[in-house]
Amino acid sequence: MFNAFSQDDERATQRFKSGEMEVDPGTQLFVEGAQAAQVYTVLSGLGLRYKTLPDGRRQVVNFVMPGDFIGLQAGVMGEMHHAVESTTKMTLCVFNRHDLWSLFESNPERAFDLTFLAAVEEHLLGEALSRLGQHSARTRVAWCLHRIHARAQATNGCAADGSCSFPFRQQDLADALGLSLVHTNKTLAALREDGLANWAGGRLHVPDPAKLAEIGMVDGGSAARPRPLI
Amino acid sequence: MFNAFSQDDERATQRFKSGEMEVDPGTQLFVEGAQAAQVYTVLSGLGLRYKTLPDGRRQVVNFVMPGDFIGLQAGVMGEMHHAVESTTKMTLCVFNRHDLWSLFESNPERAFDLTFLAAVEEHLLGEALSRLGQHSARTRVAWCLHRIHARAQATNGCAADGSCSFPFRQQDLADALGLSLVHTNKTLAALREDGLANWAGGRLHVPDPAKLAEIGMVDGGSAARPRPLI
DNA sequence: CGTTGTCTTGAATTACATCAAGAAAAGTGG
DNA sequence: CCACTTTTCTTGATGTAATTCAAGACAACG
Numbered sequence: 411m412f413n414a415f416s417q418d419d420e421r422a423t424q425r426f427k428s429g430e431m432e433v434d435p436g437t438q439l440f441v442e443g444a445q446a447a448q449v450y451t452v453l454s455g456l457g458l459r460y461k462t463l464p465d466g467r468r469q470v471v472n473f474v475m476p477g478d479f480i481g482l483q484a485g486v487m488g489e490m491h492h493a494v495e496s497t498t499k500m501t502l503c504v505f506n507r508h509d510l511w512s513l514f515e516s517n518p519e520r521a522f523d524l525t526f527l528a529a530v531e532e533h534l535l536g537e538a539l540s541r542l543g544q545h546s547a548r549t550r551v552a553w554c555l556h557r558i559h560a561r562a563q564a565t566n567g568c569a570a571d572g573s574c575s576f577p578f579r580q581q582d583l584a585d586a587l588g589l590s591l592v593h594t595n596k597t598l599a600a601l602r603e604d605g606l607a608n609w610a611g612g613r614l615h616v617p618d619p620a621k622l623a624e625i626g627m628v629d630g631g632s633a634a635r636p637r638p639l640i
Numbered sequence: 641m642f643n644a645f646s647q648d649d650e651r652a653t654q655r656f657k658s659g660e661m662e663v664d665p666g667t668q669l670f671v672e673g674a675q676a677a678q679v680y681t682v683l684s685g686l687g688l689r690y691k692t693l694p695d696g697r698r699q700v701v702n703f704v705m706p707g708d709f710i711g712l713q714a715g716v717m718g719e720m721h722h723a724v725e726s727t728t729k730m731t732l733c734v735f736n737r738h739d740l741w742s743l744f745e746s747n748p749e750r751a752f753d754l755t756f757l758a759a760v761e762e763h764l765l766g767e768a769l770s771r772l773g774q775h776s777a778r779t780r781v782a783w784c785l786h787r788i789h790a791r792a793q794a795t796n797g798c799a800a801d802g803s804c805s806f807p808f809r810q811q812d813l814a815d816a817l818g819l820s821l822v823h824t825n826k827t828l829a830a831l832r833e834d835g836l837a838n839w840a841g842g843r844l845h846v847p848d849p850a851k852l853a854e855i856g857m858v859d860g861g862s863a864a865r866p867r868p869l870i
Numbered sequence: 871c872g873t874t875g876t877c878t879t880g881a882a883t884t885a886c887a888t889c890a891a892g893a894a895a896a897g898t899g900g
Numbered sequence: 901c902c903a904c905t906t907t908t909c910t911t912g913a914t915g916t917a918a919t920t921c922a923a924g925a926c927a928a929c930g
Contacts, residue, residue, distance in 0.1 A: 463770060464857050469770035469773045482762070483763060511752065525716050528758035532758060532761050579907090579908065585773075595911085596910085627695065777917075820919055821876095822920080823917085
């Protein structure tokens, strides 16, 4: 699902890259409101992007997956407006925030890709906003599980039986969808009962993705589209 | 509230600019899912960015104000994932989508600014997502009105009495906040009753912005920060 | 002066949150 | 390997914020 990577791209990225990093589960990669000297591309592992609200509640903005570029806000604005935390062990490609600017000067193609990724992110957030604003719990949960599954499939993250890894807690999903834990749990139970999606033990089974897409009101246009890799 | 505009910036933008355009209220500037040959910077007037859902509902993603750059998705991805419509008469600075790429090649500073704007947009959407996901109707409405007012103030859009223009319908606000029209109306009435915000006849009065910010749980960090102008 | 769009208000309904408590898992230390 | 604690998941009962339904009041407009 990623754009082809030419030799030039490869060389430019290598020059820009400052190293690799492996982090344990539960590591804070970015702290809300803090400066950050590095930005990353996720090579493997999963994580969460979230905002903490003044009253202590939490909004999960997105699930972080391999191929995602994280820290763009820190990169261009200097400061992050959401936190990023690893859920599993993660491998990251490390870049220096400072070098971002030289990337724009020396490699317009890669700079364009970065902007492209920002636009993709904006699109995903707009989609999420629509869900929270307009849809019922059942639709929201179905939509989110479908999205996770589709993304995993696009990156070969699915096992032979069509199941994929999704090692989060129900609380994380609840915080992503703006639902209470209890109601999320009951909705998941209902979807399982209906044979639409079975999420247990950190793995997500979707017997019939098309049927789940229908419940989740996923429009055809929002398929996981190819994107550049930085 | 905009970054200083050097002579070089000015020249580069002028070269990139393809013209100016004035549109009547109710004009569709971008159609959801369609290609677009032009992108714009708003010089004056107000509009709406929204997504239409398969079942006909509508999510207003943002209110479009002077200084906003619209069409970035079309610019880099080729296709818009939300619609943009003018609410008042608008004046727009027109750019050709095709020239965007040459901007990246020839003027990295402006390209960086574009990415900066994309990051700002992402930040705003994340904020909106948190509101829809975690807060009550009263808080949401207060937050939105506060944001509108703060933005107007930052761009000298406020009259001497501290009121600003906000020529939208209650339905638009309802669709932005994921609330029903009826409940939005009742919440507005309550805020008016409490002397926190008075929105009528297309104008918004906020006697005490600090008090409204408190109700809207606006954290200090999210003040309207300076941004580049393209 | 009817027609249409927006705003306003009251009453009935419901989807969801909150409260409460038990059942599995999953760590932790002896 | 087994008690013990802690975390996560599950289920039922109760409460409420917000939706939906319905209808009237304005205002703008041709």
